[in-house]
Amino acid sequence: MTAQEPCIVCSTPTEHKCSSCQVVHYCSRDHQKQHWKQHKYECIPARIKQDAKYGRYLEATRSIKAGDVIMKEAPLITGPSQVTPPVCLGCYQLLEEGAIVTCQKCGWPFCSEACTKNAVHTPECYYTQQRGEKVSISTYGIPHPNYQCITVLRCLYQRDHNQKLWAKLQALESHNEDRKGTEKWENDRKLVAEFIWKFFKLDGVFNEDEIMQCCGIVQINGHEVPLLEPEYVAVFDKISMVEHNCRANCNKSFTSDGNIILSAGVSITPGSHISVCYTDPLWGTEARRHHLSDSKFFECSCERCSDVTEFGTMFSAVKCKKKGCKGYLLPDTFVLPILHKTKSPDPNTRGLDNKFWKCNACKDEVSDAIIQQLLQDIGRELSAMPKGDPDACERFISHCCNYLHPSHYYMTDISLALAQMIGQQDRLGLAGITDDRLLLKTQLSRKITDLLEILAPAETRLRGSLLFELHAAIAETGRRKSLTDGPMVMLGYVTESRKILQESAELLAHEPPELPEGRLGRQAKINLLQMDELIKNLSAALPSPL
Numbered sequence: 001m002t003a004q005e006p007c008i009v010c011s012t013p014t015e016h017k018c019s020s021c022q023v024v025h026y027c028s029r030d031h032q033k034q035h036w037k038q039h040k041y042e043c044i045p046a047r048i049k050q051d052a053k054y055g056r057y058l059e060a061t062r063s064i065k066a067g068d069v070i071m072k073e074a075p076l077i078t079g080p081s082q083v084t085p086p087v088c089l090g091c092y093q094l095l096e097e098g099a100i101v102t103c104q105k106c107g108w109p110f111c112s113e114a115c116t117k118n119a120v121h122t123p124e125c126y127y128t129q130q131r132g133e134k135v136s137i138s139t140y141g142i143p144h145p146n147y148q149c150i151t152v153l154r155c156l157y158q159r160d161h162n163q164k165l166w167a168k169l170q171a172l173e174s175h176n177e178d179r180k181g182t183e184k185w186e187n188d189r190k191l192v193a194e195f196i197w198k199f200f201k202l203d204g205v206f207n208e209d210e211i212m213q214c215c216g217i218v219q220i221n222g223h224e225v226p227l228l229e230p231e232y233v234a235v236f237d238k239i240s241m242v243e244h245n246c247r248a249n250c251n252k253s254f255t256s257d258g259n260i261i262l263s264a265g266v267s268i269t270p271g272s273h274i275s276v277c278y279t280d281p282l283w284g285t286e287a288r289r290h291h292l293s294d295s296k297f298f299e300c301s302c303e304r305c306s307d308v309t310e311f312g313t314m315f316s317a318v319k320c321k322k323k324g325c326k327g328y329l330l331p332d333t334f335v336l337p338i339l340h341k342t343k344s345p346d347p348n349t350r351g352l353d354n355k356f357w358k359c360n361a362c363k364d365e366v367s368d369a370i371i372q373q374l375l376q377d378i379g380r381e382l383s384a385m386p387k388g389d390p391d392a393c394e395r396f397i398s399h400c401c402n403y404l405h406p407s408h409y410y411m412t413d414i415s416l417a418l419a420q421m422i423g424q425q426d427r428l429g430l431a432g433i434t435d436d437r438l439l440l441k442t443q444l445s446r447k448i449t450d451l452l453e454i455l456a457p458a459e460t461r462l463r464g465s466l467l468f469e470l471h472a473a474i475a476e477t478g479r480r481k482s483l484t485d486g487p488m489v490m491l492g493y494v495t496e497s498r499k500i501l502q503e504s505a506e507l508l509a510h511e512p513p514e515l516p517e518g519r520l521g522r523q524a525k526i527n528l529l530q531m532d533e534l535i536k537n538l539s540a541a542l543p544s545p546l
């Protein structure tokens with residue numbers, strides 16, 4: 001912890017570092033002051049801390065405003081997804097048979113000559129040459145076994161070629177003890193470790209521990225980067241230390257060149273832990289906790305998981321079926337030890353047997369088994385629903401509101417799909433839908449954005465997209481009203497619509513043009529200019545107040 005590093009200005013070894021980011025070292029106050037002009041652009045408003053409960057985590061060192069970028073980071077390692085059809089090992093684009101360039105040194109296929117020279121390809125190029133026989137890929141478009149180990153191999157390579165990078169990778173969490181014995185572990189042992197030993201002839205070079213450690217590092221810290229289809233994997237350093245929270249205060253997005261951006265979804269006070277959500281915040285508490293336990297090996301007991309009402313939203317609440325009762329059922333707690341399906345069950349942790357859900361009005365109790373059956377049935381109904389059918393969505397909502405709270409995650413799921421669907425299917429867009437549907441779109445979009453603000457305020461991609469839908473629905477409502485009530489009623493609607501659009505543009509500001517949300521963000525900016533023009537014209541046409 002007290003390692004000496006050279007002062008960035010004069011290179012004198014020193015223990016002192018910038019207290020805000022702890023990244024840059026300074027021998028003296030003077031040199032820190034002198035360097036600030038430049039450092040203020042790279043200094044992040046958070047520092048790395050460590051404790052027994054969280055391991056390493058990030059803590060805000062000063063007030064951070066919603067929307068502020070906390071940090072931007074380039075990946076330590078990138079590579080193809082574990083299961084992938086052949087992709088270019090330089091840029092990760094999907095390869096098509098007949099449009100391929102092979103690396104002259106190793107035979108791996110690429111999209112272009114330039115990509116064969118990309119430095120990220122060095123590890124497998126090196127080991128393929130060592131192996132003494134070129135790679136030859138002949139099937140495209142379906143998952144190919146040769147790619148399963150590439151990202152792990154790229155990590156392993158650093159041990160003998162880049163000490164600093166290797167140390168950073170090794171400092172990341174691998175959860176190897178928890179992973180041992182899981183199906184995924186056995187799979188990795190066979191398809192990654194054995195492949196590295198046999199195909200690359202590296203059995204005397206990397207042992208099982210080293211390989212499995214790297215598998216864990218990639219599994220736990222790897223991000224699937226959605227800029228391309230299929231997605232590729234990137235492992236980041238500092239971002240990996242950001243802890244999970246089901247009501248996180250930050251979110252991650254990617255730049256077009258594959259860097260990651262961490263930005264604040266809400267205002268953050270100094271001393272708060274910086275968090276992101278590692279799972280889908282629109283899943284129910286039980287599903288989120290199981291997913292986190294299966295994939296990240298911890299049992300979440302965050303504020304949201306600990307509150308069965310989920311900040312009063314009743315996101316998991318089921319309707320009481322007692323005659324005449326208008327109450328809702330919830331269990332005492334969701335934070336129970338999780339039974340592992342992947343490992344043999346421990347008979348001592350069967351805590352669910354005598355769980356009951358209680359009504360908040362009549363205090364009636366219903367066994368967990370009955371509720372689970374109901375949820376399973378509704379879940380099955382949901383997955384059997386025809387896709388893209390607004391009528392089916394409406395039928396589901398009116399049927400299931402007899403069983404679920406209107407804000408229940410299943411209701412929210414369908415409401416969200418419906419809100420986005422209305423207007424997308426008609427050739428005329430929103431202008432082609434009925435007044436009823438337009439009203440429904442407006443109501444649903446409003447309801448879900450309000451819910452998101454409470455439940456997952458940092459989920460800015462989704463909220464920004466929905467606000468875009470909402471602004472369009474309100475503007476269309478104004479247009480229709482103006483047909484009967486005259487053009488002046490437009491002004492109120494357009495002004496409201498513009499306010500919502502402004503918020504949408506701000507929420508989507510960090511999204512790259514490769515993603516639909518990024519394109520929506522750009523469209524929002526264009527629409528804003530048009531609306532300003534419209535508001536100006538409408539205002540000018542208003543009769544003078546005299």
Ligand SMILES: [Zn+2]
Pocket residue numbers: 007008009010011012026027028031
């Ligand atoms: Zn100095």
Ligand SMILES: [Zn+2]
Pocket residue numbers: 018019020021022023024039042043044
């Ligand atoms: Zn700093």
Ligand SMILES: [Zn+2]
Pocket residue numbers: 088089090091092093110111112115
């Ligand atoms: Zn390429």
Ligand SMILES: [Zn+2]
Pocket residue numbers: 103104105106107108116121124125126
């Ligand atoms: Zn090569």
Ligand SMILES: [Zn+2]
Pocket residue numbers: 245246247300301302303304305
């Ligand atoms: Zn949680």
Ligand SMILES: [Zn+2]
Pocket residue numbers: 320321322325326327328359360361362363364
């Ligand atoms: Zn009741």
